[in-house]
Amino acid sequence: MPRPRSGCRKLAWDATGTQFGQRQLQYERYYAGDPVQMGASIYKTWDHAALLAMVERALSLPSERGAKP
Numbered sequence: 001m002p003r004p005r006s007g008c009r010k011l012a013w014d015a016t017g018t019q020f021g022q023r024q025l026q027y028e029r030y031y032a033g034d035p036v037q038m039g040a041s042i043y044k045t046w047d048h049a050a051l052l053a054m055v056e057r058a059l060s061l062p063s064e065r066g067a068k069p
Helices: 005-016 019-030 035-045 049-060
Strands: none
Touching: 005 019
16 A cells, blocks of 8 residues: 655655754764765875876877868
């Protein structure tokens, strides 16, 4: 038997809008630590050499502005 719409709305509100839902969101967001600090540490430890080499190769390609069709 399907649930009435009001029951589904109440369940959705409980999961998102109530204090319980907000506490759950905060717990999930900060469980692994501060998201800003985590992003900064990942950025600092990432090997950027391959990405920078790709950018350098792209910048060294000949310009297509003067190319004729």
